[in-house]
Amino acid sequence: xxxxxxxxxxxxxxxxxxxxxxxxxxxxxxxxxxxxxxxxxxxxxxxxxxxxxxxxxxxxxxxxxxxxxxxxxxxxxxxxxxxxxxxxxxxxxxxxxxxxxxxxxxxxxxxxxxxxxxxxxxxxxxxxxxxxxxxxxxxxxxxxxxxxxxxx
Numbered sequence: 001x002x003x004x005x006x007x008x009x010x011x012x013x014x015x016x017x018x019x020x021x022x023x024x025x026x027x028x029x030x031x032x033x034x035x036x037x038x039x040x041x042x043x044x045x046x047x048x049x050x051x052x053x054x055x056x057x058x059x060x061x062x063x064x065x066x067x068x069x070x071x072x073x074x075x076x077x078x079x080x081x082x083x084x085x086x087x088x089x090x091x092x093x094x095x096x097x098x099x100x101x102x103x104x105x106x107x108x109x110x111x112x113x114x115x116x117x118x119x120x121x122x123x124x125x126x127x128x129x130x131x132x133x134x135x136x137x138x139x140x141x142x143x144x145x146x147x148x149x150x151x152x
Contacts, residue, residue, distance in 0.1 A: 017141070028118050032111055036081075041066060041074040043111060046100070049084060050108030054099040056089065065142075083107055 009015055025040075032043045048060045057071045064071075075098060078084045083104035089095040100108060123131050 024122055028115060031114050031118075035110070036107055039074070039077075041070045042077055045071060045074040045078060045098075046083060046104060046108055046111070047115075049098055049100045050105065050112065054097050056095045056097060058095065060098075078104065 029040065032038045036043075038046070044064055044066065045060055048063060049055065052059075052063070057068065057075055060066070061068050061071055075084065075086070079086060081103075082101055084098050084100050086096040086098055089097050126134060
């Protein structure tokens, strides 16, 4: 008789984090998808430009940890919807400066309000102390992941 595997997937931290991320983002996804037909990468690019203003796709990639191919597709879709413009960088002709249009800024402001309300709703499940600990732990894990580890 084979030995029972004692690895508990339900307690494996990367699996738990993924499950929590998927579950917590579904309601917000329904909103940006139904209102604007956006995918996850598209709203993330929109938010980076809404928050930080004019920047390159490379800068968005560094800030967001998104792959450049996904960013490129998202930029093309957002440009197609007239949510952003591209302009060749004067200093480096290989790069384009991205900036939200008026329609893009409007979409960002609308989704920002929804995101803030949704964040409040999610956070309300926890005490203020639990919220601080959770946010700090997630930020720490995100930084650890960027640095790599002994198993990578």
